[in-house]
Amino acid sequence: MLDEEACYRAVQGRDARFDGVFYIGVTSTGIYCRPSCPAMTPKRANIRFYRTAAEAHGAGFRACRRCRPDATPGSAEWNVRADMVGRAMRLIADGVVDRDGVAGLACRLGYSERQVHRTLVEEVGAGPLRLARSQRAHTARVLLETTDLPVTETAFASGFASIRQFNDTIREVYAITPSELRGRARRTGRDRVAGTIDLRLAYRQPADLDGVLAFLAERAVPGIEEVDGGTYRRGMTLPHGTGVAELTPRDGWVQATLRLADPRDLTAAVARCRRVLDLDADPQAVDDLLGADPVLGPLVAAYPGRRVPGTVDGDELAVRAVLGQQISVAAARTVAGRLVAEHGKPLDAPVGTVTHAFPTASVLAAVEPSTFPMPRSRQRTLHELTTRLADGGIRLDPGVDRDEAERLLLDVPGIGPWTARYVRMRALADPDVFLPTDLGVTHGLAGLGLPTRPRAVAELAENWRPWRSYALLHVWSTL
Incomplete structure (x- = not known):
């Protein structure tokens, strides 16, 4: 569950690090935004917090035209989590529901459709169909704004099963018709190839x-x-x-x-x-975490955001x-x-x-x-x-x-x-992989004056959980 007070502090600070981690719905305007939206910060009483854009859609909010919350980075949580929810979110992002339906998603996960739906609603506030529908709306917006593909073809290319479903979703999410969305993009004067x-x-x-x-x-x-x-x-x-x-x-x-x-x-x-x-x-x-480590701290300071x-x-x-x-x-x-x-x-x-x-x-x-x-x-x-x-x-x-x-x-x-x-x-x-027998790791750690025996290296790397993959890149970077 979201800590709403911590979330509101992030909204007050327009902290872009939380974009995609949660979304805010503003009851006074009926729109939802990313935490870093440059608009005036709404009153606390007028804000609702949501774990996904799909959950905000389901609550009746439309996407902010200024901060484009549907184009935020994805939540890093889904890469870290190895459970069914994390796996499902990665598959939905890859378009599996559009291609194979909820039945195909459930088959890949090894669970029943009912179990997948119930677990996703409990964890992220929306089932697989609503999550996929939110993603289709974003795909449609990109195609409408950046291509000259006919609107009808855009609907099916985005994964919608019918023109009516496509039109209704675009109106619901963006509060304008598909044709108006395309026309507004053309008025910006973008050059297309x-x-x-x-x-x-x-x-x-x-x-x-x-x-x-x-x-x-x-x-x-x-x-x-x-x-x-x-x-x-x-x-x-x-x-x-x-x-x-x-x-x-x-x-x-x-x-x-x-x-x-x-x-x-x-x-x-x-x-x-x-x-x-x-x-x-x-x-x-x-x-x-890695910057606080005496071994990796200087490397993190030199190359933040590895x-x-x-x-x-x-x-x-x-x-x-x-x-x-x-x-x-x-x-x-x-x-x-x-x-x-x-x-x-x-x-x-x-x-x-x-x-x-x-x-x-x-x-x-x-x-x-x-x-x-x-x-x-x-x-x-x-x-x-x-x-x-x-x-x-x-x-x-x-x-x-x-x-x-x-x-x-x-x-x-x-x-x-x-x-x-x-x-x-x-x-x-997987963000938590280390290769203690890798020749590059051996040379890198030797250059840092550290033990190079595989068992000692593996024990050292335990301090870098759950981000050992990033630690490995830092060690390789010393070569």
């Missing part, structure tokens, strides 16, 4: 996104990704087709330009772009982790580039040097293992991994149980604890 969707991805300060770009640049696989100046560009395989994302960090937001083969993939594309840059992190909570680079596709990350076993980062890039050139899917419209999407697990599973450019033992590991990913024996989507996924990865011959935990950290966005 045909075939692109432009939007801003918010995040909480501080954020060392330059560090994320440097990490991604060092590991960029030719053909599917590149870092060009301050822009990260990559190809993606999405539920309905391929796409290319261009992400350029700005002060307080990330400029995202998406080129999608099917606009229905907008929700999934945005969620994956946010994951790759770790935009929903709570840097204040991370830095408060983020853990994620991935747009869990299967791809697992394959690349196997490719990188016992070889250098540069060599792993070369091998991955060969797989992309031989088995990747060419994009209809390449952008820069991004010409392909990474080959899917089903494509790689059908390849004769002996043709993979790697030692025979790793050929067998890669074939077994991709086979299990392709047939669903291993799932690495945002809603998977992290402990179960790690156990299943360890069952694959040739995959050890380092690989499984690395996948868990980057593919499953």
Whole structure:
């Protein structure tokens, strides 16, 4: 439950760190806002507090046109939580309810639809349908404001089942019609590039996104990704087709330009772009704990807001982790580039040097293992991994149980604890992973004058829970 007095103090201070953590409904105006809304702070008696935008919608409030509360960073709580609610929220953000319905969501979670609905209402104030409906409204607004897609096509691309449902939801959430919403955006005089969707991805300060770009640049696989100046560009395989994302960090937001083969993939594309840059992190909570540590304190002070680079596709990350076993980062890039050139899917419209999407697990599973450019033992590991990913024996989507996924990865011959935990950290966005046997950790801690024996390292890392993944990035940064 929300501490309403603490929430009101955050509203009085217009504290942007709480954007997305909770929302305020103003009874005197009928609108809901983010805590940092620049409008005059309402009287305490006129404010109601909500855990999600969907809960505010359900209470009859419409979105503020000034602070755009539907475009806030997501709550960092869902990345930390490994229970059913956290898994459900990550899957809903990825568009699973739009694609597979509540039945599909419940199937992935391993619970009944009734149990999923009841638990979400208790925890976040809204069931899966209302949460998905709120997300559809935001997707529709982005499409209306940044594309020339016909309104009818926009409705179905956003995930709505009917034009009437689409119109009613837009009026309810934004208090104007879809046509008026599009017309108001055009009056701002924005320039549009045909075939692109432009939007801003918010995040909480501080954020060392330059560090994320440097990490991604060092590991960029030719053909599917590149870092060009301050822009990260990559190809993606999405539920309905391929796409290319261009992400350029700005002060307080990330400029995202998406080129999608099917606009229905907008929700999934945005969620994956946010994951790759770790935009929903709570840097204040991370830095408060790690900054108080005598070992990491100076590193946190030098690079506040360190983020853990994620991935747009869990299967791809697992394959690349196997490719990188016992070889250098540069060599792993070369091998991955060969797989992309031989088995990747060419994009209809390449952008820069991004010409392909990474080959899917089903494509790689059908390849004769002996043709993979790697030692025979790793050929067998890669074939077994991709086979299990392709047939669903291993799932690495945002809603998977992290402990179960790690156990299943360890069952694959040739995959050890380092690989499984690395996948868990980057593919499953687990904020509490450490790699005590990692060579980079050994060198980093040695440079800091600390013990390097795996058992001693593991004991030291216990002080950094529940943010050991961020601690690992800080240690790697010393190399």
